[in-house]
Amino acid sequence: MPETIVELKNLTKRYGSLTAVDDLHLTVSKGEIVGFLGPNGAGKSTTLRMMLTLIKPSSGEIRIFGKDIAKERSAILRNIGCIIEKPDFYLYLSARKNLEIFARMSGVNPDAKKLDEMFDLVGLKGRDRDQVRTYSHGMKQRLGIAQTLIHDPELIILDEPTTGLDPQGIIDLRYLILRLKNEFGKTVILSSHILNEVQLIADSMTIINKGKAIVQGKVSELLSNEDLIVTAEPVDAALAMSAIDATEWKTAFKGIEEGKLIFNIAKQRIPELNDFFAKHEVALYGMEYRRTLEDYFLKLTQHAWKAS
């Protein structure tokens, strides 16, 4: 049984009549990469802020490394590296000085060699002595990563770490996180509103919406190919509908959206469905598939965007 690094029990945060986080349960095992997903305003940042004592919970318990954060805050935080929202630094100081300051606040006094290593690791070698005000957003993000790692913490919490990174930067970060887990045995909590970003590297994930955990589980189980949403866009929807009527496809048929037929089937049945339409002379503009979770998450984020 892997060791539990993080345990949130009945975690709740209320702001007056608004419940930002509602009776949340979450566990993170040692050495895992955990995806923490939800649309904007779902309560992700609030949850992470409570874990890091930026915000006080209204009720509930937070245990990290087996200790209550309310009672052993310093000891716990000494072993956590984090970026919450965008990484901000002292713009009038150099990147090197910024890193040194935050390292010393974390209880370590890095020598020049250690600092050089950090800057090399995050791809900022040669720019370490520049003032942070000259940095691009992506460079600040990299510096933020360096800041989370400088004191060699056991648990790393990254809130939307790919924001502002270019595609190569995103790939580099992905590899870095995998390295942290595989080579250094770190535990990583990765918060994001982009499922694709998380599903490539996370071992497990929790999706929250309106403060409540909606989906929790292993990524391999949640994002299986057995349960896909397949969308077929027929030229003649009425013809397509009459074709599937009174066939086995009726069971898998979930409805029509914007002229597209929605089916819930396993991946290996897609060619079968394609053949069916061909045999019944139902011409298609196209066919595509998503995992049900992706579909669900997409709807969730679209709804949240419209609401905002």
Next chain:
Amino acid sequence: MKTPIITALLAISISASAQSPKQILAQVNEKFGKVNDYSANIHLQFDLPSIHLDPIDGKVFFKKPAKFRIKTKGIVFLPKQNPYYSLSALADTNSYTAVYTGEEKIGTVNAVILQVLPNGGENDLILGKFWIDKVNRVVLRSQLTTKSSGTILLDNSYGANSMIAYALPDQMTVTVDMAKFKVPKMISADINNKSTHTANESKKGTGVIKLSYSAYSINKKLPDSVFTEEVK
């Protein structure tokens, strides 16, 4: 027994009434006239309404006929009138009219009171009143009313540090009329300062400056530069 005493008293009174006020003043001037110059140590004390000024030591210089200077390292407020001005004014007996106005006891001394009225209107002195110790031929008190500086009262005492042979006192108390005095206001004057302390109190409208002299050094041929050079 009584007769010799009465005779003696009569003789004295006759001799007193025999001296005119100008003769008395001339006797005083004769004594002081021996002083060509002097220097002395001086200790100044101040009792001025609305002004708190700590005592200070300095040096005083005088040169005939009326050069006078007090040198101190700090700030001192001195009467506008030169304290020897009155005596220098009395040197020319034709320039004034002197009148005997009575006697008054000052300490243990019976002082003769003489009033001096300068002849002619061009003099700064309007009226002078002198209490004179006839025996020692020194001025015990003088009250001077001048056009430029109002009325000033000078009290002299002749104790251990005095040079009575030269009519030089060891203490001079100057009483100044401060009725017209106002504390000047300036841009950076205090705000909100309702200090409960008030400066030394003296008779309302009058201030007192006490000059204590010691270690007189007389007729040492003081150069004129002493009265003009800057105090460092």
Next chain:
Amino acid sequence: MESLLTLVQLELYKIVTKPRSFIGFAAITAIVLLVQFALYIDGKTYWEFVTQSLEQTFTINGTIFNGNLVCFIILQMLLVQMPLMIALVTGDLISGESATGTIRLIATKPVSRAQILLAKYIAGAIYTVLIILWLGLIAYGLSLLIFGHGDLIVLKSDGMVILRDADVAWRFVAAFFVAFLSLMVVGTFSLMLSCFTDNSIGPIIITMAVIILFTIIGTFDIPIFDRIKPFLFTTHMIVWRNIFDNPIPKEQILQSVIILILHIAGFLGISFYHFTRKDIQN
């Protein structure tokens, strides 16, 4: 203790490397040099205008216009500016971090919020000491160098006090100490406001507005204001002037010092209470 020292070092470093920290030094230097220059050129004439009424009654001997007087005039002139210079830095200590977002990072470090606040406060106090020392150097030291020594004439609403040169230096030292306390009240007040806002301008402006308002209330001789005045910290901030009285009203000064210390304690208490409990949302 060690971590507190480390934090203080880091906070001092941040203050010293921030451009705005030098605004205070630059402004004070400029004002002092300007006043010294003006008084050097025309000070005697200006002072003679003031002593005119004195010289109707007395002959004044001695160097009235000297370094001590110039220093005293300068300190009077800086009554409003000095608190602003301090508030510029102390009002930014917490809210500046909130505005830039660095508060999120420092508040997730294994140091308590109380330690963070205390370290910032100590660094702010050190900054205040440095600025006072600088002021002492240029307002007092430079004035003596340019204008020389001499007795100090202090004008009061009900008279004047003349202090002997030998009796002035220690009074300036004591005055600077009391001024430090006064400025710490301003610094603590602006720090307190800084804990409640996410921008630096707010605490600075509110601090100055409060000082100006309280000073105006202190100036008016209205009975209802007289009841309020003893409770206003600005009333006690100018107690340094009483050190130049003779005799020194020790009880009054001690009372004011105690009230200033109580204000500092009160503002600091509120700061700690709020900062250690507030949710950091930005």
